[in-house]
Amino acid sequence: MTFQNELINWYLLNKRDLPWRHTNDAYTIWLSEVILQQTRVEQGLPYFNKFLENFPTVNDFASATEAKVLKLWQGLGYYSRGRNMHATAQIVVKDYHGIFPNLHDELIKLKGIGEYTAAAISSFSSGEARAVVDGNVFRVLSRYYGIATAINSPAGKKEFFTLANELLYQDDPALYNQAIMEFGAMQCKPKSPNCGICPLNQTCYAFNHKMVNELPVKLKKAAQKHRYINYFICFDDEQVVVRERQAGDVWQHLYDFPSIETLIHEDTASSLFAEMVKNTFGKDADFKLISTKKHILTHQIIHVQFFVLKNYIFNFNKQKELNWVSLNKLDELPQPKVIHDFVQEYFFRDKME
Secondary structure, X not given: OOHHHHHHHHHHXXXXXXXXXXXXXXXXXXXHHHHHOOOOHHHHHHHHHHHHHHOOOHHHHXXXXXXXXXXXXXXXXXXXXXXXXXXXXXXXXXXOOOOOOOOHHHHOOOOOOOHHHHHHHHHHHHOOOOOOOOHHHHHHHHHHHOXXXXXXXXXXXXXXXXXXXXXXXXXOHHXXXXXXXXXXXXXXXXXOOOHHHOOOOOOOHHHHOOOOOOOOOXXXXXXXXXXXXXXXXXXXXXXXXXXXXXXXXXXXXXXXXXXXXXXXXXXXXXXXXXXXXXXXXXXXXXXXXXXEEEEEOOOEEEEEEEEEEEOXXXXXXXXXXEEEEEHHHHHHOOOOHHHHHHHHHHOOOOOOO
């Protein structure tokens, strides 16, 4: 039996019942593919359901505010993907009369849709013969064929993309693409795959050469940058000062609090830190540490300290990004996860002093 047939037979017996597998609607498939990029199905499924419930059509998505989109996206990370989705929905309404494209060459033109996503949507919605190459596919092909070229190198991407298209099952590209992706997710897992029950183990290079843990090869990423952000909570009569983050940094157009970023972890009891606070918020500013958190992003580790701040001075005319909001409004605003967790813990559980 061929490699392709083995995968398809395994898939038909073992596939998960997922909602986007019951449709060929390009809009619904687009939602699932973008939400599930770099996100496990278990984590992404509630977000998919939430987005489809709030935006059943691309027209509904396009007419939503960016703030609502980002609020629904909150917790998934990679917020630029949420903003790109919103822009794409508006383009589809404007340029495609609200009919989501289902062919690769049209999809690839849309904001935030790369080669993988265009291939996936076109394959699953129209049956177009395009190989879908994601992390699961890289892993299956690398192990089965014994390919040691780094999957995140230009040469590796080209080699795997070429092989994937050569292997594509032309009679039913969508079924084959689903099969190899699901096989990578459930059987040929990154760690501790159960090779003993794998239907491909007799002909798998990695299994037969004891290289399962060595493949696929991936170039090491640059070291993560450490950042130290000190947030100051200014609370008055059921209102709090928030800041809308601007372009040019993480969390664009999400909301957090006034802050001081330092190069190192500052001793909050030091006179130097106290001087920073007074220079920023006024000579009478008084602060108290109430929480510390660590937030890990792909390229950054953000160390966060939260303070209650009293006797502060703001110039709202000059600092347009700052505003007073009620606690109810605060709960509606899109926030980075580290801010959301703090808000829920200290504003909505009566722990704020």
